[in-house]
Amino acid sequence: DSGVTQTPKHLITATGQRVTLRCSPRSGDLSVYWYQQSLDQGLQFLIQYYNGEERAKGNILERFSAQQFPDLHSELNLSSLELGDSALYFCASSRDPRTDTQYFGPGTRLTVL
Amino acid sequence: SQQGEEDPQALSIQEGENATMNCSYKTSINNLQWYRQNSGRGLVHLILIRSNEREKHSGRLRVTLDTSKKSSSLLITASRAADTASYFCATFPYGGGKLIFGQGTELSVKP
Numbered sequence: 001d002s003g004v005t006q007t008p009k010h011l012i013t014a015t016g017q018r019v020t021l022r023c024s025p026r027s028g029d030l031s032v033y034w035y036q037q038s039l040d041q042g043l044q045f046l047i048q049y050y051n052g053e054e055r056a057k058g059n060i061l062e063r064f065s066a067q068q069f070p071d072l073h074s075e076l077n078l079s080s081l082e083l084g085d086s087a088l089y090f091c092a093s094s095r096d097p098r099t100d101t102q103y104f105g106p107g108t109r110l111t112v113l
Numbered sequence: 114s115q116q117g118e119e120d121p122q123a124l125s126i127q128e129g130e131n132a133t134m135n136c137s138y139k140t141s142i143n144n145l146q147w148y149r150q151n152s153g154r155g156l157v158h159l160i161l162i163r164s165n166e167r168e169k170h171s172g173r174l175r176v177t178l179d180t181s182k183k184s185s186s187l188l189i190t191a192s193r194a195a196d197t198a199s200y201f202c203a204t205f206p207y208g209g210g211k212l213i214f215g216q217g218t219e220l221s222v223k224p
Contacts, residue, residue: 002155002157002158033211033212035212042214042215042216042217043201043203043214045211045212045213048211056211058211088153090155090156092156092212101146101158101161102146102158102212103158104148104155104156104157104158105155106154106155107154107155109153
């Protein structure tokens, strides 16, 4: 158990819908990262937050957005969902975003039908 | 886009044998990390090696890093069936931020 929690574990929805994925980092970790894992693209970095502020952005679509709240939990919002958005979405957290190990949550498996 | 390339893509061995996986990357790094992923589950951090280190051990794991060749290897000694999983290397650039993952090596250890 990494100490990072993600909800829900599974999510099945239809194209065009909007969903919210939630992540709680390890106690004391200020940085939260979101990753997407799909069969064709592998593990892709989406976005990073540090203490509530966006720190780095990766291959995140405009239909996706994220935020980190004052209690440090983070949410990833996916809208206008397409079939190709079906993937595993991971959250990770770290103490020192400059050098530190990232600890991953169990992931949310999103299926878009 | 993936920075790391892992070799082999798949590896099948018998219990008790050693397994070696290789990772190559393209840009300068702060550190390189190895993760394990059991089928469809979360990633488990195995070991981190910093750019100024050449070798690191953790239990049955040995990681080497050659920054001049931009490559790393992960050796699992005396493998067990429970080691069956996908193994990913991930590079961490200077300045922090995103981990860049390789495509992974799928290891199968047969009892």
